[in-house]
Amino acid sequence: MKTNKEMAIDKPYHVLVTHSQLARPAIQKLEDIGAQLTMMDGEITEARLLDALARQAPQAILMRGNPPINATVLSHAPGLRVIAKHGAGVDSVDLEAATRQGVLVMVAGDANAPAVAEHTIAMILALGRDLPALDRRTHEGHWDRDIYKGREIAGRTLGLVGFGRIGRRVAATARCLGMSVVALVRHAATVDPDLARTVGSLDELLGQSDIVSLHVPLSDQTRGMMDKRALSLMRQGSLLINTSRGALVDEAALAEALHSGHLAGAAVDTLAHEPPQADSPLLQAPNLLITPHVAAMTTAAILRMGLGAADNIAAVLTGRQADPANIANPAVLERLK
Known part of the structure; x- marks a missing residue:
């Protein structure tokens, strides 16, 4: 009989990371559920997001920074199930569009x-x-x-x-x-x-x-x-x-x-x-x-944020109960019923 980890790895999840770096334990947490990660570097524009979505068709976006995940971007991600922020602010995400599309938008709790x-x-x-x-x-x-x-x-x-x-x-x-x-x-x-x-x-x-x-x-x-x-x-x-x-x-x-x-x-x-x-x-x-937007950039906080975002993605993709306190658009839960 297969273990839960082996069963998860049967599913080819794709996770788009809007940054060139992610803490190794967070990467490992996602790889353990069979996720393949695509990292982005440099400035994340709408055009670059659309190109990345066309290439990978991800089920999840792990969002570092504040990339423009607007209604246009979301409309090009039909298989997207969750956007997990590496931190707390989700003002660059169109929450109404995400909710209409049934996409959970999640934050990393009190990690930062x-x-x-x-x-x-x-x-x-x-x-x-x-x-x-x-x-x-x-x-x-x-x-x-x-x-x-x-x-x-x-x-x-x-x-x-x-x-x-x-x-x-x-x-x-x-x-x-x-x-x-x-x-x-x-x-x-x-x-x-x-x-x-x-x-x-x-x-x-x-x-x-x-x-x-x-x-x-x-x-x-x-x-x-x-x-x-x-x-x-x-x-x-x-x-x-x-x-x-x-x-x-x-x-x-x-x-x-x-x-x-x-x-x-x-x-x-x-x-x-x-x-x-x-x-x-x-x-x-x-x-x-x-200071240059570094209040949350301590070694410990970066690790906690990475693990928190990865755990939110793993919960959604594997059907585990997501922490409702971390959901930025709780209205989406009604659409997913």
């Missing part, structure tokens, strides 16, 4: 949450204690010990826009640092009162927070949410942190708020267009800390 939360806290500490400015001044030959007066992180109010897997970890660490935390969430009952108290609107959160950190997915509702008006509602001298999606923020308005001094600083790990153009207004703004 510890890394992104750590990066967020690092940005808060760096900006909150003026480390970038002090470092720059010292390298320029200044020694500001007698004139510099900073502020401690303890006692400041952190406003979290979103309170999911990452936001909760940020809140827990912030509380350990002596900060108070307010959170804007869809369902107030999901917030542990020992971690944060909830507010009823973004305006309310902005008016109460010394530091605002964004932890919401990009959608039609959240795109550009931190526009000129919202930034003006932030406290004079406050800080903005964004480790979520660049398009949540009006970058020209943020640059203006930094130049005017209304905001004391900002730290961003993501931009609306990556990498930025040399003439990006943000790159010219003062008191800006910017």
Whole structure:
């Protein structure tokens, strides 16, 4: 009698990976179910995706980065059963089109949450204690010990826009640092009162927070949410942190708020267009800390994300129960019944 592994290998699954690299244990997990992997390198455009789909007809896409998996791309993948994100953000996928086609779109659980939360806290500490400015001044030959007066992180109010897997970890660490935390969430009952108290609107959160950190997915509702008006509602001298999606923020308005001094600083790990153009207004703004979309890129998180994405694919292709908490378009389950 064949083992489950031998039975799985009888099926020639094809998995398209939108990157040139994937952790070896994740590759092994997919090969164990008989999957053949096609890796893509370089910039992943719609045209390249269409060509790859025509060549391989995959049952699964393991999505690294944010390739444009739109309705056109999906229409050329009739055998596709699952798109598994190597991480959490699926804003580059047309979820409505995927749902109509019966394709599950899945995320890798909380695989990247510890890394992104750590990066967020690092940005808060760096900006909150003026480390970038002090470092720059010292390298320029200044020694500001007698004139510099900073502020401690303890006692400041952190406003979290979103309170999911990452936001909760940020809140827990912030509380350990002596900060108070307010959170804007869809369902107030999901917030542990020992971690944060909830507010009823973004305006309310902005008016109460010394530091605002964004932890919401990009959608039609959240795109550009931190526009000129919202930034003006932030406290004079406050800080903005964004480790979520660049398009949540009006970058020209943020640059203006930094130049005017209304905001004391900002730290961003993501931009609306990556990498930025040399003439990006943000790159010219003062008191800006910017990192190249690497908050989740730790060795441990990359392994967890790869294994999580591979496990989601293996579950769907072999008929194993997929974790409903990882499904980004749960409405598809009704279509698959």
